[in-house]
Amino acid sequence: MDMILSALAEVLSPFALIMNLMGVMIGMIIGALPGLGSVVAISICLPFTFGMEPLQAMALLLGVYCGSNCGGSIAAVLINTPGTPQAAATSIDGFPMARLGKGGKAIGWSLSASIIGGLFSCVVLVVAAPTVASFALRFGPLETFGLILMGLTCISSVSGKKQLQGLIAGLLGLLLACVGMSPFTPDARFTFGLYALDGGMDTVAVIVGVFAIAEVIDRSERMLHEKQGTVINVNKLSMPKLSEYKGRIWNLIKSSIIGTIVGILPGTGATTAAFIAYGEAQRSSPRRDKFGTGEPDSIIAAESSNNAVTGGALVPSLALGIPGDPVTAIMLATFILHGITPGVRLMVDNPAVVYGIFIALAVANLLMYPCCCVTTRIFNYLLKTPEPILMGLITVLCVLGAYGSRGNFNDVAVTIGSGIAAYILRRCGFPMPPIVIGLVLGQQFEMSIGQMLLYKADMSWWTYIAQSPIAMCLFAVTALILIVPLVRHKMSSQAA
Amino acid sequence: MKKQDVISGILCVGLSLILYTQTFTSDAVIVFEDNINPMQYPRALIALLAFLGSILTIRGLLQKEDKTDIPIFSRRTLGIMVLLLVYAAIFNATGFFVSSVIACFGVSVVMGWRRLGILFAACIVALILIWALYTYILRIPLPTGTLF
Amino acid sequence: MNKIFKKMGLTLACVLMVTGSAFAAYPERPITMIVPFGAGGSNDLPARVLAGLMEKKLGQPIVIQNVVGAGGTQGTTQIAQAKPDGYTIGFDPTGALCLQPHMKKLPYGVDSFQFIGMATQQPVVLMTSKKASWKNLEEMVEIVKKAPGKYRVGISGVGNMSHVPVIALAKHYGLQFRYVPYRSTPEIMKEIAADRLQFHADMPVALSQYDVYGLIQFSDKKVDNLPMPNSADIGLNKNFIMWQACIAPKGIPTDILKILVDTMREVVNSKEYADAIHRLSMNVWWMEPDEAQKFYEKEFVSYGEALKDAIGK
The missing domain is CATH 1.10.287 (Helix Hairpins)
Known part of the structure; x- marks a missing residue:
């Protein structure tokens, strides 16, 4: 008990609180810059942690982690430029809301969903870390394949009325993920002889291109056809009233659960979580037809899940020493540099540190509120610039952000190329989210298929699958997700 | 069709x-x-x-024809696309500063901004701020061309 | 309109004059150190330690740039193709420099780099779960021999330093493993914890992080803090030592190179560096640039042979 109290004392000490706050603020601003995501934000703060105590360093890094998630959403809502890859799902409904003058409301929804999702995963972390971690151990290639397949069915949910074009867009995303090194041989595929493409298509570069650059190209023409005075109004952050949560609570909880689970599994990150939750919300929400025109349901789903990943990713990191996503990998490395050995013995040898992290994460989630207000105000000020200049600056920021994320020169060409292609596809009626879903899930998908083949060896498929109840469960759910809408459609057309 | x-x-x-x-x-x-x-x-x-x-x-x-009055390839959209391709091509060679100034300037002009003096000043100031942000705070090196 | 062009021309001229007259002492602006792997990884942390200590002596910040992709080759290519003016250097491990060029055509080769010095070295260690049914190398060989193709090795990339040493060992004993590729070491360690994979070859730092122990270290000399047989003990004449070096593109001016080498020598031989590196479970290893260059050429050839050996039947 006194372990918890001492941890509380250390994490709530003034210095640690200030570090937490600064982390959230820095994370939010860097997250808002297009292209630079949570990994970049944390690697920047890494050198600053060298002189600090371990818990203070963790307070800083956890703050950055949470802040970057939120910052990316602010940019996604206000300028349709996801600051982080996981905010791409938020921009789908967030930006239309901003166009209608309800930008402050959209940010309010995004913030509250983020805080609730983050705190939910924090509770899971505190209450059930070791049990949940051992559950994560049972996810091998077969189960991961099942999960990713479930994620891919979201392509269908997300496409709404444009099923055929959505599927094609998803296929294009999966093919984009194949460009570069093959996972099973040292070959480079689809590089057309260009060495530059050996590194594959960077997810951040493609997302920035597909959402931001395509939008810039689209705006240039759309501006001429719009009536004057439809500029984005000043958006003061306005949190949603309690009554507005009615009918949305189940969505919130479900998305938080999805985010926590995806975070727990190593190999998948916040972007995957955001899109799976988005797809699920679109499938089950009574207001699904309004998705894409400014419906808060989709913002809630995307934001609560991508923030729930923070707590979820810490579960395997703290309980098993196995990082749940790239950001927690850096956090574990920070432990090593501070002389604490992460691993299965961490919770036994250093319980104070572990409890401290739980508390620091909860504090970071709560500190997002004031920082978000400040950042939104800064954004509003910057958005007063006239649109043409703003678009020019956004273009440059996006390209630089995409370059900065991997440091690879070729990402500039990838961003611009995918932006132009995405614009053309958009105008031809193709939905954009399936491309991102295909790209993000593609590599792990192919890897899982190959791994499955290697594990299965000479067994028959049925024996192999029957060994894992989890996998069978996931396949059944996937089948349901695909069949139920069809049945519903049949029944409604029969009734009519 | x-x-x-x-x-x-x-x-x-x-x-x-x-x-x-x-x-x-x-x-x-x-x-x-x-x-x-x-x-x-x-x-x-x-x-x-x-x-x-x-x-x-x-x-x-x-299917039947679908009418939209916003053309896909208009002067503006093609202008921006060409500008972006040029940006990608010269990014490495001329360094980020020169190519970004050209891109920012060009995009704004294509979008209809006509007061070039203010635009040029705004571009330079903004890009210097971005450069400072990347070099000193983010510590991400940006490619420098022959001039800077 | 003309006024604006005149103003632009004037500004350009001024800037040109200023940059033209800037040939003062090296270094006069921040240096970039390219690390071809992700932040926080075992190839990135030693680079950050080195950069942090070197920049204090040089007076200019050394900025780490992680250029990720294609098993380290994208970043290494960027180092090889950078301007050799001393403001872009790199931190590269064995794999990208010695193994990858033999597996496919790359825009760099054994003569694309000028070594500044060696930084760390550690032998590749074959690891297995503490809960496995074998307690040492001999037992493992016995058990695995009886069930060819049943036991699985996790590799982080086909043909890299986690794959080739194990193939060499398997050939030496006549064992048959199945090699399953994964995207990152943490995933492999999770699979080992779940007993879906039984082996993984990696740097010794993983021994203290995860619930595994080392069966054999692939080096001809025993390293003190690794209590396991080495390849000389079992008669395997192959060394698989992961070293990391600080390199620069070929053609860097000799006076700038001297400054970098002197600084690095001081840092690598200092106590702070040693402490930090030991905390990462790595070993300090300094080598003068000329020696390092010759050593690299030898390694390059020997890894090429090791690869051919591993493939040939």
Whole structure:
């Protein structure tokens, strides 16, 4: 008990609180810059942690982690430029809301969903870390394949009325993920002889291109056809009233659960979580037809899940020493540099540190509120610039952000190329989210298929699958997700 | 017939054909045992793409025309696309500062801004701020060309 | 309109004059150190330690740039193709420099780099779960021999330093493993914890992080803090030592190179560096640039042979 109290004392000490706050603020601003995501934000703060105590360093890094998630959403809502890859799902409904003058409301929804999702995963972390971690151990290639397949069915949910074009867009995303090194041989595929493409298509570069650059190209023409005075109004952050949560609570909880689970599994990150939750919300929400025109349901789903990943990713990191996503990998490395050995013995040898992290994460989630207000105000000020200049600056920021994320020169060409292609596809009626879903899930998908083949060896498929109840469960759910809408459609057309 | 669907369907089929030819070039110097053929999975995807593309084309041929008054390729959109391609091409060679100034300036002008003096000043100031942000705070080095 | 062009021309001229006259002492602006792997990884942390200590002596910040992709080759290419003016250097491990060029055509080769010095070295260690049914190398060989193809090795990339040493060992004993590729070491360690994979070859730092122990270290000399047989003990004449070096593109001016080498020598031989590196479970290893260059050429050839050996039946 006194372990918890001492941890509380250390994490709530003034210095640690200030570090937490600064982390959230820095994370939010860097997250808002297009292209630079949570990994970049944390690697920047890494050198600053060298002189600090371990818990203070963790307070800083956890703050950055949470802040970057939120910052990316602010940019996604206000300028349709996801600051982080996981905010791409938020921009789908967030930006239309901003166009209608309800930008402050959209940010309010995004913030509250983020805080609730983050705190939910924090509770899971505190209450059930070791049990949940051992559950994560049972996810091998077969189960991961099942999960990713479930994620891919979201392509269908997300496409709404444009099923055929959505599927094609998803296929294009999966093919984009194949460009570069093959996972099973040292070959480079689809590089057309260009060495530059050996590194594959960077997810951040493609997302920035597909959402931001395509939008810039689209705006240039759309501006001429719009009536004057439809500029984005000043958006003061306005949190949603309690009554507005009615009918949305189940969505919130479900998305938080999805985010926590995806975070727990190593190999998948916040972007995957955001899109799976988005797809699920679109499938089950009574207001699904309004998705894409400014419906808060989709913002809630995307934001609560991508923030729930923070707590979820810490579960395997703290309980098993196995990082749940790239950001927690850096956090574990920070432990090593501070002389604490992460691993299965961490919770036994250093319980104070572990409890401290739980508390620091909860504090970071709560500190997002004031920082978000400040950042939104800064954004509003910057958005007063006239649109043409703003678009020019956004273009440059996006390209630089995409370059900065991997440091690879070729990402500039990838961003611009995918932006132009995405614009053309958009105008031809193709939905954009399936491309991102295909790209993000593609590599792990192919890897899982190959791994499955290697594990299965000479067994028959049925024996192999029957060994894992989890996998069978996931396949059944996937089948349901695909069949139920069809049945519903049949029944409604029969009734009519 | 719905022009967009037909064209996009044909393009999909064309793309899948090009990609299919790419699945035969393999300069694998080293082959390890129990290797999985890396081209099987992409080939399945490509076949699916060709199939869906042809369905799209057929559907487009059977549907009615869809009118939009916003053209896909107008002077402005083409202008921005060309500008972006130039940006990508010269980014490395001339360094980020020069190419970004050109891009920012160009995009704003294409979008209709006519007061060039203010624009130029705004671009330079903003890019100096961005450069400072990247170099000193983010510590991400940006490519410098021959001048700076 | 003309006024604006005149103003632009004037500004350009001024800037040109200023940059033209800037040939003062090296270094006069921040240096970039390219690390071809992700932040926080075992190839990135030693680079950050080195950069942090070197920049204090040089007086200019050394900025780490992680250029990720294609098993380290994308970043290494960027180092090889950078301007050799001393403001772009790199931190590269064995794999990208010695193994990858033999597996496919790359825009760099054994003569694309000028070594500044060696930084760390550690032998590749074959690891297995503490809960496995074998307690040492001999037992493992016995058990695995009886069930060819049943036991699985996790590799982080086909043909890299986690794959080739194990193939060499398997050939030496006549064992048959199945090699399953994964995207990152943490995933492999999770699979080992779940007993879906039984082996993984990696740097010794993983021994203290995860619930595994080392069966054999692939080096001809025993390293003190690794209590396990080495390849000389079992008669395997192959060394698989992961070293990391600080390199620069070929053609860097000799006076700038001297400054970098002197600084690095001081840092690598200092106590702070040693402490930090030991905390990462790595070993300090300094080598003068000329020696390092010759050593690299030898390694390059020997890894090429090791690869051919591993493939050939």
